[in-house]
Amino acid sequence: MNFKKRLFILLVNIFVLTPANADQHITIGAKLLGAGWQGDNGSVAGSFNSDEGGQLAFSAAYSQDKFYTALSLQSGDYKFKGTAPDQFTQSGRVSVSNTSIEHREFDLLAGYYFWDHVSLFVDLKNVNNVWANNNYEQDFSGLGFGVTGFIPLKGDFTLFGSAGFVGRGDIKDSSDVKVGKGSSGALEVGAVYQLAQNGSLNFGLRFRSYNFEYLDNTKQDYSINALFVGYNHSFTL
Numbered sequence: 001m002n003f004k005k006r007l008f009i010l011l012v013n014i015f016v017l018t019p020a021n022a023d024q025h026i027t028i029g030a031k032l033l034g035a036g037w038q039g040d041n042g043s044v045a046g047s048f049n050s051d052e053g054g055q056l057a058f059s060a061a062y063s064q065d066k067f068y069t070a071l072s073l074q075s076g077d078y079k080f081k082g083t084a085p086d087q088f089t090q091s092g093r094v095s096v097s098n099t100s101i102e103h104r105e106f107d108l109l110a111g112y113y114f115w116d117h118v119s120l121f122v123d124l125k126n127v128n129n130v131w132a133n134n135n136y137e138q139d140f141s142g143l144g145f146g147v148t149g150f151i152p153l154k155g156d157f158t159l160f161g162s163a164g165f166v167g168r169g170d171i172k173d174s175s176d177v178k179v180g181k182g183s184s185g186a187l188e189v190g191a192v193y194q195l196a197q198n199g200s201l202n203f204g205l206r207f208r209s210y211n212f213e214y215l216d217n218t219k220q221d222y223s224i225n226a227l228f229v230g231y232n233h234s235f236t237l
Helices: 003-017
Strands: 024-040 047-049 052-064 067-083 087-089 092-094 097-112 118-131 137-152 157-173 178-194 199-214 219-236
Touching: 024 067, 024 199, 047 067, 052 219, 087 157, 087 178, 118 157, 137 178, 157 199
Parallel strands: none
Antiparallel strands: 024 047, 024 052, 024 219, 052 067, 067 097, 087 092, 097 118, 118 137, 137 157, 157 178, 178 199, 199 219
């Protein structure tokens, strides 16, 4: 059974098992991330660091009692003067320099609060990179797992954090041909300030790392770390 089918079954079980009279909420949000992309192509003089970059993210979440599902879309451009992340193709590694890369992330997750302030979740993740110099496209996708939690403070502030991991996902080229395997890890910490009954401001730090191993046994590691600020608005059903 593939990842999408597993996640679909999980989402169906969530709605079936949750009481019909449970509190239901929809939350939409936007987030601006000032981010840097750095890493190593696994070769001599293969390190790289973006000169400019950042992302804009949009999210939508549905919660019902202790269950929740969420969708997140994130996109941004990173410019590299000099060495850039190598492209890994069916015919081998292609070195790239002086280009920009559009980096896009998609997450579809489902979770449950097993404890009052702590939940566990599963995450269907896809990462898409497109190089501007030749429009080469590469995808990384896999099923992830994680934990998230929050600590209410006095006043209108709440601390939050989450950690997740995707293991042994497929890496495919623009022709949808598998060129390797990869894993990724993420950590996000921050605070929420309640502006009004349904509106809140959030800010913090986000760290994400990627470890790729290609079919020719070469490797590439990189991280995209960011400061972020965002706004969420909730609706009660």
